[in-house]
Amino acid sequence: xxxxxxxxxxxxxxxxxxxxxxxxxxxxxxxxARDAGGAGTADSALAESETLPPYEVVDVAGSGxxxxxxxxxxxxxxxTTYTAGDSAAAFCGPSRRVPLVNGRGDYVRDVVIWLxxxxxxxxxxxxxxxxxxxxxxxxxxxxxxxxxGGMLNVRNADRSAHRTIFLRGRDTVASVRETEAGxxxxxxxxxxxxxxxxxxxxxYPWSRAWIRxxxxxxxxxxxxxxxxxxxxxxxxxxxxxxxxxxxxxxxMEVHVDSAKDSxxxxxx
Numbered sequence: 001x002x003x004x005x006x007x008x009x010x011x012x013x014x015x016x017x018x019x020x021x022x023x024x025x026x027x028x029x030x031x032x033a034r035d036a037g038g039a040g041t042a043d044s045a046l047a048e049s050e051t052l053p054p055y056e057v058v059d060v061a062g063s064g065x066x067x068x069x070x071x072x073x074x075x076x077x078x079x080t081t082y083t084a085g086d087s088a089a090a091f092c093g094p095s096r097r098v099p100l101v102n103g104r105g106d107y108v109r110d111v112v113i114w115l116x117x118x119x120x121x122x123x124x125x126x127x128x129x130x131x132x133x134x135x136x137x138x139x140x141x142x143x144x145x146x147x148x149g150g151m152l153n154v155r156n157a158d159r160s161a162h163r164t165i166f167l168r169g170r171d172t173v174a175s176v177r178e179t180e181a182g183x184x185x186x187x188x189x190x191x192x193x194x195x196x197x198x199x200x201x202x203x204y205p206w207s208r209a210w211i212r213x214x215x216x217x218x219x220x221x222x223x224x225x226x227x228x229x230x231x232x233x234x235x236x237x238x239x240x241x242x243x244x245x246x247x248x249x250x251x252m253e254v255h256v257d258s259a260k261d262s263x264x265x266x267x268x
Contacts, residue, residue, distance in 0.1 A: 052117065052119055053119055054119075054215075055118070055119055055120065055124075055215050055216040056119065056120040057120070057121070057122070057123050057124070058120045058121065058234075060121050060122055060232055060233075060234050061258075062235060062258035062259045063121075063122075063231070063232045063233055063234055063235070063258075063259070064233050064235060064256040064257055064258060064259060064260045064261065064262060065229060065230065065231040065232070065233060065256075065260075065261045065262065066113075066115075066229070066230040066233060066240070066254060066256060066261075066262045066264065067227075067228070067229045067230075067261050067262070067263050067264070068113075068227070068228060068263060068264030068265060068266055069107065069222075069225070069226045069227050069228075069264075069265060069266070070107070070108045070111045070113075070222050070226040070228070070242060070266045070267065070268070071106045071107055071108060071226055071265070071266070071267045071268075072101065072103070072106050072107075072108050072267065072268055073267035073268060074268075076099075076101045079097050079098060079099050080097070080098050080206075081095055081096070081097045081098075082095060082096050082097075082098065082204075082205040082206035083095045083205070084096070084203070084204055084205065084206075085203070091137070091158070091159070091160040092136075092137035092160065092204055096137070096204070096206040098206045101244070101246055101247065102142065102224070103222075103224060103225075103226060104224045104225055104226075106226075107222075107224065107225045107226030107227075108222060108226050108244060108247070108268060109222055109223060109224045109225075109226065110141075110142055110143035110221060110222065110244060110245070111143075111221065111222040111226070111228070111242055111243065111244045111247075112143060112145050112212045112219065112220075112221050112242070112243050112244070113219065113220050113221070113222070113228050113230065113240065113241070113242050114145070114212075114214060114218060114219035114220075114230075114240070114241055115216075115218040115219075115230065115233070115238045115239065115240055115241075116238075116239040116240070116241050116251070117238055117239050118216050118218040118233075118238060119216070120234065121216070121217070121218065121232065121233065121234050122217055122232040123217070124147050124216070124217045125147060125217060128146070128147055128149060128150035128151065128191075129150065129151050129152075129153065130144060130146050130150055130151070130152050130153070130191070130211075131152070131153045131154075131155060132144075132152060132153070132154050132155070132164070132199065132209060132211075133154075133155040133156075133157055134154075134155065134156045134157060134158055134160075134162040134164065134178070134201070134207070135157040135158065136157075136158065137158060137160065137201070137204045137206075137207055138204075138206070138207050139164070139199060139200075139201070139207050139208060139209035140209075141209065142208075142209050142210070142245075143209065143210050143211075143212075143221060143244075143245065144209075144210075144211055144212075144221060145211070145212045145213075145214060145219045145220070145221050146191055146211060146212070146213050146214070147191075147213070147214055147215070147216075147217065148191055148192065148193050148194050148213050148214065148215050149188075149191065149192070150188070150191040150213075151186050151187075151188050151191070152186065152187055152188070152190055152191055152211075153184050153185070153186050154176045154178070154184070154185045154186070154187060155183070155184050156178035156180070156181055156182065156183045156184075157181060157182075158181060159180070159181050160203075161177070161178065161179045161180075161203075162176075162177070162178050162201055162203065163175060163176070163177045163178075163201065163202045163203070164176045164177075164178075164199060164200075164201060165199065165200055165201070165202055166187075166189070166190040166197050166198075166199050166211075167197065167198045167199070167200075168195060168196070168197055173189050173190055173192075173197065174187050174189040174190050190211060190213070191211070191213050193213065193215075194213045194214050194215040195212075195213055196210065196211075196212055196213075197210070197211040197212075197213060198210055199211065208245075210245050212243070218230050218233060233256045234256070235256055235257055235258040236255070236256060237253060237254070237255050237256075238253070238254055238255075238256065239251055239252070239253060239254075240252050240253070240254045242266055242268075244268065247268040248268075250266075250268065
């Protein structure tokens with residue numbers, strides 16, 4: 001992990017200004033959570049926000065930032081091989097091998113990081129148009145985070161027909177059918193309220209995606225090097241949650257100091 005953008009010496013100093021209490025809410029890998037799309041206890045944190053006051057936009061003086069990287073602290077789970085039905089196999093092949101965890105080396109991509117109890121601060125993003133694409137019989141991006149009230153453009157880059165299904169728990173909230181390459185179907189239904197939306201194709205069992213919808217702007221998704229940034233955070237103490245569809249959830253307490261970067265090394 002020599003490519004981490006912050007020198008190790010600075011991490012030691014940063015620990016003096018950042019208290020991270022590793023209160024694991026889903027230790028280890030939960031097979032039931034994996035099968036259900038990894039909802040697990042992360043959604044309990046979101047459910048608790050129903051009882052919190054609505055998010056309020058305020059002037060943020062002396063804001064700080066949370067910057068870090070997520071790595072895999074133990075060997076990753078094995079890949080999964082899916083088998084398609086006869087009608088789907090003609091275009092996409094009879095099977096597809098899919099890694100359970102994405103990233104580069106020990107770095108974990110597609111981890112959603114957020115502040116569960118952030119109830120005031122910077123403005124929500126003005127641009128609220130998002131995209132999900134059927135490409136090579138896969139859904140891209142695999143994981144994304146949005147704010148509620150947005151519009152999702154569902155694209156088809158394949159010659160194959162697709163029906164993309166959006167679920168909250170077991171309830172279908174939207175179903176988008178596309179029959180030819182180049183089609184774009186907008187839908188706002190999956191993004192109407194905060195929470196976890198799981199997405200799948202009715203033809204290709206390996207084609208899955210997850211969308212986390214938030215009612216505040218303090219969230220991020222790790223890139224292929226496991227790096228994330230949450231900026232313009234009002235100084236204070238927060239519950240930080242990290243979630244990945246196959247690895248589950250972890251939560252911890254963080255302190256953000258005025259006009260400083262809180263730098264974190266996190267791991268599953």
